[in-house]
Amino acid sequence: MAQKTVTVYTDDFTGEESEEVQTHTFSLDGVNYEIDLESENYDRLFEALAPFIKSGRKVGRSKSTSRSLRQTSDGPSAEQLRAWARENDYQVSDRGRVPKSVREAYEKAH
Numbered sequence: 001m002a003q004k005t006v007t008v009y010t011d012d013f014t015g016e017e018s019e020e021v022q023t024h025t026f027s028l029d030g031v032n033y034e035i036d037l038e039s040e041n042y043d044r045l046f047e048a049l050a051p052f053i054k055s056g057r058k059v060g061r062s063k064s065t066s067r068s069l070r071q072t073s074d075g076p077s078a079e080q081l082r083a084w085a086r087e088n089d090y091q092v093s094d095r096g097r098v099p100k101s102v103r104e105a106y107e108k109a110h
Helices: 039-055 063-073 078-087 100-109
Strands: 022-028 031-037
Touching: 022 039, 031 039, 078 100
Parallel strands: none
Antiparallel strands: 022 031
């Protein structure tokens, strides 16, 4: 008998299924949280936290976070990716993270 495994990505905030869900982490009062969100809901989270982030102080990053930021900073900016995506008939939001599928398509094209 054959088996088929299906992975369903779900936005933790809305409970809706989506192919564009990404995992985000944040910390509050020493507790680390992880949440899977579509870009629209990530934008909502970021907008809600923005005034507090602006007023707060950075206290450092973990090694894994610093490493991942270095790796992504070598490539094109989000604005450059969005411009390329629109020129090549991809739909992207004006804000938030650029979907991984768009980044991969950009890398293949360049």
